[in-house]
Amino acid sequence: MRLLLVEDNVPLADELNALFSRNGYAVDWYTDGRDAATMAVKEPYDVIVLDLGLPGRPGLSLLEEWREAGLDIPILILTARSSWSERITGLRAGADDYLPKPFHPDELILRLQALVRRRHGQRPSPTLAVAGVTLDENSQTAMRDSEGKAVSLTRAEFAIMRYLMHHPEHVIPKDRLLDHLYDSEHDRNPNVVEVHINHLRQKLGRSIIVTQRGQGYRFGGDSTT
Amino acid sequence: MMSLTRRLDMGLLLASLVVMLLLAQGSVLLFDYATRDYLGERLQEDAESLIANPQLENSPQRLDPDTLRASFNRVYSGHYFLIQIDDLPPIRSRSLWDFQIKPHSQGLSHGLEPGPEDQKLLVWTGQYHRGTHEIQVTTALDYTPVTYRLFWLRWSIWGLGGAMAGLLVLIQRRVIRLGLKPLDRLQQELAQLHEGERMALETPMPAEISPVVTELNHQLGRIEQVLNRSRDGIANLGHALKTPLAVMEALLSREELNQHPDIKKGLQHRLDDIHRLVERELQRARLDTSEVSPAARFRPEHDLPPLLDTLREIHGPRIRFLCLGDKPASLPWDRDELLEVLGNLLDNAGKWAASQARLTLHAEEHAMRLQVDDDGPGIAIEHRGDVLNRGTRLDEQVSGHGLGLGIVEQIVGHHGGTLTLGESNLGGLSATITLPWPTPKLAG
Incomplete structure (x- = not known):
């Protein structure tokens, strides 16, 4: 899952980078609002975390510009301005959530999960259950309901599972999977995806991910049910 | 309190009364002197006409009254004479009765001599030689009518002067009032x-006061600058x-710290303290410098829907947010402050x-009452005080940093209102905010 972080404070951005990576997000980080403005439209991000007090361009004007341009990804505002009038202004400008600093990291992750879920029409809960497979985002484990045993996933495996489960009806081309799994500086080796998918099949059964030859991958669900 | 007008009034009154007194006294004195001088000459003329009377040559013992002026013959008429020829009687x-x-040595008497019937006499005496005779003539005139007139004149001048x-x-009072009008x-x-409706004095002032106003404006500007800088x-x-x-x-949420729960907890509490x-x-x-300009007022019809939308977005479809009751067009409090209060309570x-x-x-008549109810578990009566006094939250599981009620109390207290908790x-x-209406002067 690709995340765009726009934050000018380096120590905070370092911590957030580590936090997001731990939770299976591929993070692109920009400190300047002008860079972020173009990147958000160019790259296929799944969620944006935006600081309002940015050098270059204020966050609110970025937000308005993106929404006017029809950018339809969830955006969470992260700001030191905590008053309700500022919160209302932020949300009216098109943000999906507003988290004032300082915040508890767990709360930020929960809010991000809820945002992504809401965007995919799912109930906001810490677990994602699709077609007989349950994915727990907090423990990064997956479980086939027919077996009832939770299996730990690596960060990359978890990220792939989450993306596929958010789009259960779609066939996802390998390129698109790569786009959403790795940040723009990461070495994109398509073979790595295949390796991770093989691992997932070993852990959860062959049918968990279906390969559509020449097209991509599709979430298979719990084939025994 | 010292009144400038009264001081000036007293000064002017005293000064003009002294001037009038001196003027009255001086003019009466001058008039008196001139009158005596003139009447002295008249007396001398009378004396010379008496001497010229040929009867004195013939029978120096008496003068025929018929040849004299009538006033010399009427008793106590005020015109008198006395003629002394050598040592004769x-x-x-006749008027002397x-x-x-x-008689007096020579010329006009210095003062007034007592006369008959309380008259005051102006007396003139002259020495003449006629042949071998030594003649002394004294003529006198009743001066009281003049004194009486002078007395009347003095009072008239005093009255006029007063x-x-x-x-x-x-007139001065009117001038002062006009002059001090800029002070009003x-x-x-x-x-x-x-x-707090303005930050500078703008009315044009008279030259005497304008340096004070300029200095005051200068100081006000400086104070505002300092205030702004510190805010x-x-x-x-x-x-x-x-x-x-x-x-x-x-950093605190890093896994390494999970091995030291005491340190983590202690640091977490201190961080919460700093945040609070x-x-x-x-x-x-914000409260110290907020101004209630009409544009920044809270307008329920305009400001509540976005707030409720925001809350619905935050809490999802599980919770219904309702708004009931009166909705005045505008409330006399700052929009941001009321949004903060209602946002926190509703959140x-x-x-x-x-x-x-x-x-x-x-x-209501004296106050605006804003009541927020929920159908949750409520707070037991014995814990309500703790919640209000410390602004802390009782249940650490609910997200948020427990600052909401503290800020609500701060804002409500600033406007002289109260926050009470009860059962819904x-x-x-049920949390109720009671905000007394500001005084009309402020509202208008």
């Missing part, structure tokens, strides 16, 4: 200044502190509610 005018008039002094005071406007402006300083510091606080929160202090000072800085209600949170507005008829907690 003096010849007296039995009164003895004393009236003029009074008139002068009235100055006072009004200062009152507006006190209410901005607090705001910048407060907002700048929040990012490092967020970094520390993130920062929020409180930020809010205080709390939303966190605890099972299915609905409700805001009710009551416009929905079953949960």
Whole structure:
């Protein structure tokens, strides 16, 4: 899952980078609002975390510009301005959530999960259950309901599972999977995806991910049910 | 209190009365002197015409009354004479009757001599030689009619002078009032200044006062500058502190620290303390400098829907947010402050509610009452005081940093209002804000 972080404070951005990576997000980080403005439209991000007090361009004007341009990804505002009038202004400008600093990291992750879920029409809960497979985002484990045993996933495996489960009806081309799994500086080796998918099949059964030859991958669900 | 007008009135009154007194006294003296001089000459003429009377040559013992002026013959008429020829018995005018008039050395008497019937006499004496005779003639005139007129004249001048002094005071008072009129406007402006409606004095002032006003404006400007600088300083510091606080929160949540739960907990509490202090000072800085301009007022019809939309977005479809009661067009409080109060209360209600949170507005005679109800578990009566006094939250599981009620109390207290907690008829907690209407002067 690709995340765009726009934050000018380096120590905070370092911590957030580590936090997001731990939770299976591929993070692109920009400190300047002008860079972020173009990147958000160019790259296929799944969620944006935006600081309002940015050098270059204020966050609110970025937000308005993106929404006017029809950018339809969830955006969470992260700001030191905590008053309700500022919160209302932020949300009216098109943000999906507003988290004032300082915040508890767990709360930020929960809010991000809820945002992504809401965007995919799912109930906001810490677990994602699709077609007989349950994915727990907090423990990064997956479980086939027919077996009832939770299996730990690596960060990359978890990220792939989450993306596929958010789009259960779609066939996802390998390129698109790569786009959403790795940040723009990461070495994109398509073979790595295949390796991770093989691992997932070993852990959860062959049918968990279906390969559509020449097209991509599709979430298979719990084939025994 | 010392009154400038009264002081000037007293000064002018005293000065003009003294001037009038001197004027009256002086003019009476001059008039008296001139009159005596003139009457002295008349007396001398009388004496010379008596000497010229040929009867004196023939029978120096008496003068035929018929040849004299009638006033010399009428008793105590006020015109008298006495003629002494050598050592012979003096010849007296008939008008003297039995009164003895004393001759005097030469010329006009210095003062007035007593005369018959309380008359005051102006006496003139002259020495003449006629042949071998030594003749001394004394003529006298009753001066009381003149004294009486002078007395009347003096009082007239005094009266006129007094009236003029009074008139002068009235004119001066009017001039002062006109002159001080800018001060009234100055006072009004200062009152507006006190209410925070303006930051400078603008009425043009007379040259005598304008340096004071200029200096006052200068000082006001300086104070505003210092105020702004310190408010901005607090705001910048407060907002700048929040990012490092967020970094520390993130550091605290690292797995390495899970092995030292005591340290982690202690640090977490201190971070919460710092956060609370920062929020409180930020809010205080906002309250100290907020101005209720008509544009910044809270308009329920306009401002409540976005707030409720925001809350619905935050809490999702599980909680219904309702708004009931009176909705005046505009309330005389700052929009941001009321949004902060209602946002925090409704957000709390939303966190605890099972299915609905409700805001009710009551416009009452003396105060605006804003009531927020929820159908959550409520707070036991013995814990309500703790919640209010410390602004802390009882249940650490509900997200948020427990600052909401503290800020609500701060804002409500600033406007002289109260926050009370009670039991709601929905079953949960009911938080009621009572804000007394500002005085008409402020509202208008």
